[in-house]
Amino acid sequence: MSQDYDIVICGGGMIGAALATQLAPQGFNIAVIEALEPQAFDLSQNFDLRISALSPQSQRVMQTTTAWDTLQSMRLCPYRRMRVWEVEGFGDLTFDALQVGAEQLGHIAENRLVQLSLWHALSSFNNVTLLCPAAPVSFNTVASGTQIELDTGATISARLVVGADGAQSKVRQAFGIGVNRGQYQQACLVAAVTTELGQQDITWQRFVNTGPQAFLPMLGQHGSVVWYHQADQVRALSQLSNLQLGEEIMRQFPHQLGHVDVSEHAFFPLQKQHAKRYVGEGVALIGDAAHVINPLAGQGVNLGFQDVACLAKVLNDAHEQGDNWSSAKVLIAYEKQRKRANSLMLHTMDAFHHGFSHTHPAAKWLRNLTLAAAKVPALKKQVIRYAMGL
Numbered sequence: 001m002s003q004d005y006d007i008v009i010c011g012g013g014m015i016g017a018a019l020a021t022q023l024a025p026q027g028f029n030i031a032v033i034e035a036l037e038p039q040a041f042d043l044s045q046n047f048d049l050r051i052s053a054l055s056p057q058s059q060r061v062m063q064t065t066t067a068w069d070t071l072q073s074m075r076l077c078p079y080r081r082m083r084v085w086e087v088e089g090f091g092d093l094t095f096d097a098l099q100v101g102a103e104q105l106g107h108i109a110e111n112r113l114v115q116l117s118l119w120h121a122l123s124s125f126n127n128v129t130l131l132c133p134a135a136p137v138s139f140n141t142v143a144s145g146t147q148i149e150l151d152t153g154a155t156i157s158a159r160l161v162v163g164a165d166g167a168q169s170k171v172r173q174a175f176g177i178g179v180n181r182g183q184y185q186q187a188c189l190v191a192a193v194t195t196e197l198g199q200q201d202i203t204w205q206r207f208v209n210t211g212p213q214a215f216l217p218m219l220g221q222h223g224s225v226v227w228y229h230q231a232d233q234v235r236a237l238s239q240l241s242n243l244q245l246g247e248e249i250m251r252q253f254p255h256q257l258g259h260v261d262v263s264e265h266a267f268f269p270l271q272k273q274h275a276k277r278y279v280g281e282g283v284a285l286i287g288d289a290a291h292v293i294n295p296l297a298g299q300g301v302n303l304g305f306q307d308v309a310c311l312a313k314v315l316n317d318a319h320e321q322g323d324n325w326s327s328a329k330v331l332i333a334y335e336k337q338r339k340r341a342n343s344l345m346l347h348t349m350d351a352f353h354h355g356f357s358h359t360h361p362a363a364k365w366l367r368n369l370t371l372a373a374a375k376v377p378a379l380k381k382q383v384i385r386y387a388m389g390l
């Protein structure tokens, strides 16, 4: 027996779950397949290592349901300012939300809590089925769409399959969608930290010869340190104990953190990847399944939320008008809009990465000049608005 759905979303992470919240009110019969069950939230838990800076645009998507209020009732840290500077140079720039009449530039959230708050919002819809833990084993084209065999032994079918299953997307592979990819020489180390001195209203990024060093605030005096370096250096840092790494951070990072205690750390390779197509007959890709971007400016999940808003609008509009909403002809409107925008951001981050990891004096002079030029008030406001998605 096969259970039939209108839409099967493969991957119930932040982006897959967000899409389900935007489609459910339209009455689609939806299944979300997720391999890993996120741990339930408890205030006594340590802060997670995987966090994201959510833009006001992503916040707006979550505010269309109860998800944002739920996230706020768990843990969420607003930040008002962002500082970017070059260690040996004259480029030093601070963006402040007040400059565009806003209260904050964004919020730092733990990825798991974003996912849990979206799942909580989904639980109020009886037309959404969460299949977890479950993963697809095979995808077969049938007359009505796609039949999916799951590792639980169940078989389900869908008119539309959405790949929200991250960078290694099985959906993308099953539908034969290729990617362009590249690997950076650098990697980044992420550490969950507690700092002696509070830095809770500011996120900062300092450029040194070896790559950027960044701090993202969390509630209390918690935060996250991100350290970009050559891949072998990052691997060596990741071998240190929490105590040793804390000492190394205090030695190498700006001193405004005071004493630093590390509770957890891990390293991540840096990669870029872009799907050659986002859609086909009965299939669409969103989030990291479609694009993986250098995390330098913390834009990955925000691009995913923009995919969600766009794809939901295309599907909901077509459904309302009685169009064949799962057809490539309808879905292409989503690809046209999002592929170009994501490509621009991927290339901008690429240029940023290369520009800021170069040690040549001319490159250094140019980036200092760029930071100095961005101080011009009108330009600065534009940059803030762009980063906030206004």
Ligand SMILES: Cc1cc2nc3c(=O)[nH]c(=O)nc-3n(C[C@H](O)[C@H](O)[C@H](O)COP(=O)(O)OP(=O)(O)OC[C@H]3O[C@@H](n4cnc5c(N)ncnc54)[C@H](O)[C@@H]3O)c2cc1C
Residues within 6 Å of the ligand: 010, 011, 012, 013, 014, 015, 016, 033, 034, 035, 036, 051, 052, 053, 054, 111, 134, 135, 136, 164, 165, 166, 167, 170, 188, 190, 268, 286, 287, 288, 289, 295, 297, 298, 299, 300, 301, 302, 303, 304
């Ligand atoms: C070090 C680092 C820092 C980052 N910082 C930021 C930041 O500050 N701001 C920002 O916007 N972005 C940031 N990003 C990027 C951000 O983490 C990703 O863009 C985001 O997680 C993508 O969300 P997603 O839901 O598309 O994919 P994922 O988060 O990868 O979620 C995919 C989901 O699908 C599930 N899944 C996968 N395969 C299967 C399968 N076969 N069957 C069933 N389920 C499956 C997974 O379990 C997971 O739940 C960062 C990335 C890195 C590496």
